[in-house]
Amino acid sequence: MSDATVIHVEGLSKVYDSGFQALKGIDLEIRRGEIFALLGPNGAGKTTLISVICGLVNASGGKVLVDGHDNVHDYREARSRIGLVPQELTGEAFSTVWDTVSFSRGLFGKPASPVHIEKILRSLSLWEKRRSKLITLSGGMKRRVLIAKALAHEPQILFLDEPTAGVDVELRRDMWEVVRSLRENGVTIILTTHYIEEAEEMADRIGVIRAGELVLVEEKRELMRKLGSKALTLHLSEPLTRIPEALAGHDLTLEEDGHALVYTYDAARQGEGEEEPAGIAELLADLEAAGIHFKDLHTRQSSLEEIFVSLVREGA
Amino acid sequence: MNWRSVKTIYVAEMARSLRTVLQSIVSPVISTSLYFVVFGAAIGTRISEVDGVSYGAFIVPGLIMLMLLTQSVSNASFGIFFPRFTGTIYEILSAPISYFEVVLGFVGAAATKSVILGLIVLATASLFVPFTIAHPLMMLLFLVLTSLTFSLLGFIIGIWADGFEKLQLVPLLVITPLTFLGGTFYSIDMLPPVWQVVTLANPVVYLVSGFRWSFYGMGDVSIWASLGMIALFLAVSLAVVNWIFRSGYRLKP
Structure with a gap:
């Protein structure tokens, strides 16, 4: 000891x-x-x-x-x-x-x-x-x-x-x-x-x-880094009906009746020598190229609560 | 020995009875005094002397004993039952104190109260009936030993009880009847021969007899039998308390 x-x-x-x-x-x-x-x-x-x-x-x-x-x-x-x-x-x-x-x-x-x-x-x-x-x-x-x-x-x-x-x-x-x-x-x-x-x-x-x-x-x-995930939500100026082909390479989902694009990425990739969370710069560049504009954005990290619930559920 | 902790428990317990002075001091003194008034002063004058002592004086030691036993048991049992009931016992169990120190604090306070009560009742009795004390030191010894032993018994009951009913059970159904039948109001010579033998199985007989001996120099049984009995009680109570703490009975799951 x-x-x-x-x-x-x-x-x-x-x-x-x-x-x-x-x-x-x-x-x-x-x-x-x-x-x-x-x-x-x-x-x-x-x-x-x-x-x-x-x-x-x-x-x-x-x-x-x-x-x-x-x-x-x-x-x-x-x-x-x-x-x-x-x-x-x-x-x-x-x-x-x-x-x-x-x-x-x-x-x-x-x-x-x-x-x-x-x-x-x-x-x-x-x-x-x-x-x-x-x-x-x-x-x-x-x-x-x-x-x-x-x-x-x-x-x-x-x-x-x-x-x-x-x-x-x-x-x-x-x-x-x-x-x-x-x-x-x-x-x-x-x-x-x-x-x-x-x-x-x-x-x-x-x-x-x-x-x-x-x-x-x-x-x-x-714990938050290992088990947490991050999500970037982009509120679009014009709603989309589906995710354009040009963006298929990114892990995207369409939410809020096509008014929001959500990009989910692993929080663990942050801080491992990378200046920026992987993929965000590319995503934004591809959006620009595809002519998709957004009026607002926010990111959120999964809370300890979500991590905890998933841990406790695992064993149940 | 952690004297500071013992003192803290002792002082807190004494303070508790001061807060409830009506219940813990005034009430037993008044109820015992009523016995003196009724049996000693009023009826006593019509009863002939017992063993050469006026009836009023004869019942003084027994009545003090009756009060001593019931008060010791109920005081000490309540003292430890209450923290268990409210949950504050956690603090005592988590404190750096030995079981012996816990007992010393709680039982020491309960016994002190009983001794004080005994002396107050004794003083009160002298207002109603004239009596003498032949062996004052022995009287004090009996007072202290009985208070201590029955406070220990009360402590045990306070740990055993899991509700208020059980807390009252032993004082009401065991202690009081045994004391009434233990020669408080009569000399066992006055009983039919068979009952004279049966009554010797009642441990309280020895306590009352010994206490009375210290007043009037005579008792139903020899003073040594009385001292032996109280010593036996004390030893048994200590053994039970020791077992309770070693096993964690009702205190530590």
């Missing part, structure tokens, strides 16, 4: 008493300081994986090292490095924000530090609410409190299990900002999410889990 690895998961499996096998020999390395997004459909094993690493669920096999410390035999060292934000919005309903966050710090054995707690509450826009009881807070605010609790003991690693589930768009953006600033401070972040947009927006690397197996772990950029 190198210094760059902050969590090392090896051959991790989990069979619940019901006989359900939630994890099937997971191997995973989380790099120090990265944002790692764990994607997968419901019941794929995302939460189980997090729960085993954090000590909420016993593994059936395999091992987990957190910063080099075994999470079973050396659980004090391992757990003290981790902060966990659970999926469910839980909390001591009648505690105040300040008390519950301070409790978390003490629970992890850290000396009281009002300065640190204030810093966290301010960064999560909770300072004004510090004297409010949890029961009076909205869902989004409760989620922030859970994040504050997880950060109270200054963990190096933060697990966010579906951090923005049920959170409105604005708050989700705020949350992303919080996560980014944490990363800037050197915190490693592992998040599970349903919102692919979230992974696309934030993650450095992405892991896709399906039926208890990690089917893919990849740099986000690499």
Whole structure:
């Protein structure tokens, strides 16, 4: 295990008493300081994986090292490095924000530090609410409190299990900002999410889990490059009934009742020493020659969502 | 030993009972005082002395014991059941603390509350009935050991229970009847011979008897039998708690 690895998961499996096998020999390395997004459909094993690493669920096999410390035999060292934000919005309903966050710090054995707690509450826009009881807070605010609790003991690693589930768009953006600033401070972040947009927006690397197996772990950029495709859409001045012979050499389709020509090309061809995506210059030249004019154009790249859906479908 | 974590749990648990002071302190004190008023001051004067002690004074140790057992169990069981019920238990399970430390925090707080309650009830009782304490140190020892043991039992129930009904089941259907039949209101000498033997199977008899001994220097069974019994209880409860954490029973799938 190198210094760059902050969590090392090896051959991790989990069979619940019901006989359900939630994890099937997971191997995973989380790099120090990265944002790692764990994607997968419901019941794929995302939460189980997090729960085993954090000590909420016993593994059936395999091992987990957190910063080099075994999470079973050396659980004090391992757990003290981790902060966990659970999926469910839980909390001591009648505690105040300040008390519950301070409790978390003490629970992890850290000396009281009002300065640190204030810093966290301010960064999560909770300072004004510090004297409010949890029961009076909205869902989004409760989620922030859970994040504050997880950060109270200054963990190096933060697990966010579906951090923005049920959170409105604005708050989700705020949350992303919080996560980014944490990363800037050197915190490693592992998040599970349903919102692919979230992974696309934030993650450095992405892991896709399906039926208890990690089917893919990849740099986000690499993943989008490898599996993504690009499309150039040309909105024509005059509609066409069919693609002219002169353009047959290009991978074109006619859409919008002949009002648009769509050229699909492999995103992977970009960046491999070619200044320009292959074929676009030729296509435009051929269009010119064929006397076809267009009034507008746009390109789009397939989103992570489409990549994800195709990955998950493959195995289904 | 992670004392800071233990202290954090302990303080939070104590704070919880202060928030609910009516329910956790005032209510048991009032209900126990009612017994003193009715059985001690009102009816007690018409009942002849038991073992040379006025009836009102005779029932003081048993009533304190009754309150101690039910309060210890319900306090401790609620203390651990509630985080399980609301889901906040995740935080305790993910914290760098040992099982022993978790128990120490929760059970320590529950037992402390029981001891405080016991002393308040004792003080209240002295307002209604005159009594003496022959062995104050032994009285305190019994108070502490009983609070501790039954808080452990409560902790076990709080982990075993999967709903509020089960949480109430043991205190209502087991502890209270055993205490009523355990010599709280009578000396077992007053029972027919057969029942005198049967009643010895009731563990609470030993607790009440030992506690009463510390007040009046006499009990239904020897003080050593009482001490042995409470030690046995304590050992069994500790063993069960140990098993719960080792197996992850109801806490860690």
